[in-house]
Amino acid sequence: MNGDWLIRGRDGRLSVYQLSGDAVLCRSERGRGGAWTAPRTVGGEQKLHPVLGIGQGIDGYAHLVSWRPMTNGESGLVHSAHFRPHLGALDWNPVGHPRGQGRRTGAPAVAVDAQGRAHVFVPGEDGTVSLLAQKEKGGWEPWRELKGSSVQDCLAAATGESGRVELYATVPDGILHWRQQEPGAQPVLQEALQTQVRPGTLYALATSADSTTVFYTDVSGDLCAWRPGDEPAVVVASAGPGPVSAVRCDIDGHDCTLLAQRSASGRVAFAAYPTELESAGAWWTESGPQLSLDATVSLTTDDNGRVVAATSSPSTGQLLLTARKDEPGLALEAWRQV
Incomplete structure (x- = not known):
């Protein structure tokens, strides 16, 4: 899955999205901090490829995008919106293919902008990136190809x-970065970072009023952070092979960035440091x-600002959850299966 699959909805309840065969499943809290619903299929009976992109707007609405199989080996993209965790998501709506077919x-x-418009980015077989953006009053703009x-x-x-x-993307010798210059505009290719990823x-995260930070693991095994306009910084040696989640x-009164990653030992590793101050260092616990x-891990905060972490395994269907205790430091509650 691409994006944060553990999210806090508009009503404050937490929900998760899980891939399961040719479907996407959703589970949510029945009440804040309480029991969870049984898994339910998202978007109707449409069969999907096992891939999912997720974005959430400031309105709390989740936007889900996947590929669906079609005839003659072709596929098309479909979109669903989920407005409230305890309600059903909209049916999958076909939104086409970057090349028509x-x-x-x-x-x-x-990603979802401040006006609630979903922006869908898709890498092509030819090394390009295509964009499909929602109109503010419904419908979709034409497909566009980014530089x-x-x-x-x-x-x-x-x-x-x-x-x-x-948007950030890897290329053989580094990372490319696109950014909207104004709301509703097509993202423009900015500077590129020369590095081996x-x-x-x-994994990208908004970290200040003017900046997003992209986290990545370089070929030496270091977990690095880069904000366009600055030099990249090593945060800590990577705990494991996959991507981090960050929030x-x-x-204790400090604006921090918390990282989580499945470690080489198979457990979840956490590390925190003052936001945008990578030089302060971090270490895994x-x-x-x-x-x-x-298994993958995802992070969010509940409506009280408390950190919540979840792990999900497509092969076992297991969903585990923990949250920060109400005490100084970063002590976590015992993991529980939901």
């Missing part, structure tokens, strides 16, 4: 505190049981 290409990435080439199948989309959408390790949160190889 053709085979499935890369995994979509989704840039040699893009690999690893996109990370984010919405800055300004409400403008940004491990595939599939990008900004208050820890492992937590919870050993997880299956396909």
Whole structure:
């Protein structure tokens, strides 16, 4: 999955999205901090490829995008919106193919601007990136191709505190960055970072009024952070092979960025540091049981600002949850299965 799959809805309840065969499942809290619903299928009976892009706007609405199989080996993209965690999502709505028709290409990435418009980014087989953006009053703009080439199948989309959408992508010799210059505009290719990135390790997060930060693992195994306009910084040695999840949160009165990653030992590792102050250093602390190889981790905060973490495994269907205790530091409650 591409994007944060553990989210806090408009009503304050938490929900998760999980891939399951040819469907997407959703589970949500029945009440804040209480029991969870049983898994339910998102978007009707449409069969999907096992890939999902997720984005959430400041209105709390979740936008989901996947590929659906069609005839003759072709595929098309579909979109669903989920307005309230305890209600059903809209049916999957076909939104086309970047080339009009053709085979499935890369995994979509989704970001939602301040006006609530979903922006869907899709890497193509030819190394380009295509954009499909919602109109403010319904419907979709035409597909557009962004400048840039040699893009690999690893996109990370984010919405800055300004409400403008940004996109990061890996290329063989670095990272490309696109940014909207004004609301509703097509993102423009900005500077590129020369670095060697491990595939599939990008994660982007809004970290200040003017900046987003992209996290990635370089080929030496270091977890790095880069804000366009600055030099990249090493945060800590990567805990494991996959991407991190990150969230900004208050820890003892300090604005911090919390990172989580499935470690090489199979557990979840956490590290925190003052937001945008990578020079302060960070270190990993492992937590919870050993997880299956396909398990991923996602972070959010509840409506009280308390950090919540979840792990999900497509092969086992297991969903585990923990939250920060109401005490100084970063002590976590015991992991529980939901």
